[in-house]
Amino acid sequence: MNGTKSFLEEEINLSKFQLFSNLSPEELIHLNIEGTYLVYTRNETVYLEGSRLKGFYLVLRGILNVYKTGRNGEEQNLRFAKCGEIIGYHSIICQEPENCSVRAIEESVLCHIPYSTVMRLLQYNRQFSGRILQIACEELNETNKRLTSIAQKKAKENLAEILLVLKQKFDPDDANVLQIPLSREELASTTGNGKETVIRILSEFRRDKLIEIKKGRIKLLDIPKIKVIASL
Amino acid sequence: MNGTKSFLEEEINLSKFQLFSNLSPEELIHLNIEGTYLVYTRNETVYLEGSRLKGFYLVLRGILNVYKTGRNGEEQNLRFAKCGEIIGYHSIICQEPENCSVRAIEESVLCHIPYSTVMRLLQYNRQFSGRILQIACEELNETNKRLTSIAQKKAKENLAEILLVLKQKFDPDDANVLQIPLSREELASTTGNGKETVIRILSEFRRDKLIEIKKGRIKLLDIPKIKVIASL
């Protein structure tokens, strides 16, 4: 992990993020002074479960894997965070050690916002605290949906669903190519299956011309059929 | 569903709930005027997924099953709500239709707090909005933990874990008897397994003197061993 403010100065205009769009000029100045910018390379860990964070992070660029470590130290993906999303805020709000770990999936740039700054904003800026509350509730809705799918769906249905979820989140050009470089193992940790199971199903999807894999990126060829398989 | 304010007048002192403990006398008066009290009998539905709620609910008495309907209309329990907890607040905060359903597991009394009241409190009472935020984050932590267990653990481990979670939440006297009348099917919908699987594991636990079942209530006899099975 390394990074200096000047290096990134240009690309950073925190007020363009919805979360900070309602800050007063003064609050923005403070935010810019107090926030620090960090670069993480692929597979680099941002923090581990159990850490006591000194603030939260805003994702400026890249994609991160938010996961828990479960049985036998096996990773379970909880969500992927991308530009504009925040991570590590539970820890701050609940005043508890973090309950999940975060690792960069591709080179990522984060902005660390220290505890005191967050607290000041939460206290004095209603729009900000309201937005955080909304973010938490949205995340909760997502997680509830995932939990239900993982608990009830078969591996194939579940994987098909995940592909659609990833498309929605990581296909900005709408070219049906998932712009997220996931290993088979990471994909498996997302669906809650073994690596081999995921590989077999992907092979099957490929054979049936539902998807295509080029340079590690998955392209969805037949979304209607994938939706049927996902039972959506 | 039926209930009148006078019927319950006595037992209701909303300010005793932590969520409302920081309300001004004026806010409390409004809350008392605007809140309505509702009684639900066992298995009665409070609301269904997709509803547009006109407020949220505080549980005054009883236990509720918060669940989603998944594959083939099968229920997936997300959590159980008891006295002092709130339900239906995502809907209000995200301004979206509710994403889960709620049903009374035993006779329950709820206080419905209308949208306008919630919004006023969220806007003007920082302690209140902060507390809601904290509740959301705690729920998120719980759900993340559940998701990981459901995805990774075997039925037996998972069921053992659920028993311990239920003990923590529904054993106020610390007598190791779970004061929550769950059907086998409801228990199965919590662990994400079939009913028969749960029954078999419970039988095994009973045979091994880990638990005892009397009048539908589960008593935990050997918590250390249950913890070992749960891999905790």
Next chain:
DNA sequence: CGAACTGTTGAGAGGCTTCAAGCCTAGTGG
């Protein structure tokens, strides 16, 4: 008392995991 529902047990099938071996690819060092 019978009906309807919940709980229990058995048997069989199928899905998923696990182990194992070989392939492919990217990156390294000679």
Next chain:
DNA sequence: CCACTAGGCTTGAAGCCTCTCAACAGTTCG
């Protein structure tokens, strides 16, 4: 530049776990 190596990817086979179907016992309630 090429051979080599490490790590990810792929496929096969075996076995276990869980689901599903089915029959029956027990319980509750009108």
